[in-house]
Amino acid sequence: MDCRIIVITSGKGGVGKTTTTANLAVALANEGHKVVAIDGDVGLRNLDVIMGLENRIVYTLVDVIEGTCRLNQAMIRDKRVSNLYMIPTAQSRTKDSVTSEQMLEICNQLRNDFDFVLIDSPAGIEAGFRNAAAGADEALVVTTPEVSAVRDADRIIGLLESMEKTPISLIVNRIKPEMVKRGEMLAVQDVLDILAVDLIGTIPDDESVVTSSNRGEPLTFSNGSGASQAFLDIAKRICGNEVPFMDLSGDQKGFLSSLRRFFGK
Amino acid sequence: MFEFLSRLFSGGKSGRVAKERLQLVLIHDRNDIPPETLEKIKVEMVRLLKKYLEIDEKGINMNLERRNRSVALVADIPLKSSQRPVRGRKKNG
Numbered sequence: 628m629d630c631r632i633i634v635i636t637s638g639k640g641g642v643g644k645t646t647t648t649a650n651l652a653v654a655l656a657n658e659g660h661k662v663v664a665i666d667g668d669v670g671l672r673n674l675d676v677i678m679g680l681e682n683r684i685v686y687t688l689v690d691v692i693e694g695t696c697r698l699n700q701a702m703i704r705d706k707r708v709s710n711l712y713m714i715p716t717a718q719s720r721t722k723d724s725v726t727s728e729q730m731l732e733i734c735n736q737l738r739n740d741f742d743f744v745l746i747d748s749p750a751g752i753e754a755g756f757r758n759a760a761a762g763a764d765e766a767l768v769v770t771t772p773e774v775s776a777v778r779d780a781d782r783i784i785g786l787l788e789s790m791e792k793t794p795i796s797l798i799v800n801r802i803k804p805e806m807v808k809r810g811e812m813l814a815v816q817d818v819l820d821i822l823a824v825d826l827i828g829t830i831p832d833d834e835s836v837v838t839s840s841n842r843g844e845p846l847t848f849s850n851g852s853g854a855s856q857a858f859l860d861i862a863k864r865i866c867g868n869e870v871p872f873m874d875l876s877g878d879q880k881g882f883l884s885s886l887r888r889f890f891g892k
Numbered sequence: 893m894f895e896f897l898s899r900l901f902s903g904g905k906s907g908r909v910a911k912e913r914l915q916l917v918l919i920h921d922r923n924d925i926p927p928e929t930l931e932k933i934k935v936e937m938v939r940l941l942k943k944y945l946e947i948d949e950k951g952i953n954m955n956l957e958r959r960n961r962s963v964a965l966v967a968d969i970p971l972k973s974s975q976r977p978v979r980g981r982k983k984n985g
Contacts, residue, residue: 772910774910778914778918778921807907810905810906811905817907817911821918
């Protein structure tokens with residue numbers, strides 16, 4: 628299988644890029660692929676804490692670039708699943724510690740050894756984003772059903788198109804079905820009408836995302852929550868499988884959800 | 893009652909409002925024509941038109957509009973005391 632290098636980006640901060648990167652990395656590794664997730668946010672690293680690997684950092688991406696260590700020395704192997712690695716970035720450095728050319732060079736080195744390279748991009752449209760995207764072939768754009776996030780996603784999609792990072796696939800995160808049903812939240816179809824890109828995932832707003840980040844255990848390690856299922860589905864779609872989209876229109880407020888509410892879950 | 897009234901004046905459910913606002917703002921974003929540029933164009937156009945015509949400045953309406961896959965700059969400029977309307981169409985918002 629040819630290696631696929633995918634940048635996860637959004638324009639706006641706080642919409643779930645890092646959570647998505649971590650969960651997809653775990654889900655893809657669970658499917659048997661060899662995966663490395665790279666933190667592309669120099670100076671504001673977070674992929675390490677979301678994945679629960681913050682205590683195992685010895686070297687970072689910036690050390691590799693500066694020649695302090697070899698690439699494989701900066702790779703942290705996740706012991707919870709085989710074939711999953713994470714490359715942290717430096718926390719006490721700035722965005723200009725890495726150039727687009729260096730990022731491309733590192734990605735090309737990883738290409739020989741991995742099935743998937745996932746790059747967690749920083750927010751914004753400046754150098755940090757451009758460097759994170761430089762080495763990628765394709766892109767996942769994460770947005771939430773809010774005007775600010777959708778507007779920024781539109782901007783990022785334009786930039787990704789001009790950088791020829793295609794295909795560009797959209798993930799709509801943090802959907803509240805009951806608000807969509809009341810007409811008080813943009814529906815997934817509204818977001819698609821506006822952005823006109825291919826949809827690859829819809830993720831319900833889910834408290835377990837918070838608790839899993841509290842513990843540093845990506846949701847896709849343990850099945851069960853709605854968001855976890857959504858990430859597993861996205862991983863399958865990335866691999867080319869047809870998986871039906873979760874109904875988040877709020878229409879089927881059925882027995883199960885009322886039961887869940889009854890038991891306070 | 894209050895909610896009904898505020899909904900009446902804000903143009904419906906907020907999801908709908910969000911979509912409409914986004915569609916408008918993205919026309920500006922994608923064409924790299926911010927509203928302030930449009931305002932400058934308007935001021936200069938008025939200055940030019942006033943050399944030849946008596947126009948009703950308060951009634952000017954100038955917007956970017958989506959037309960299928962392209963975007964048009966649509967200006968509605970009423971004349972003062974004119975016999976014939978400049979455009980047959982009246983559009984607000």
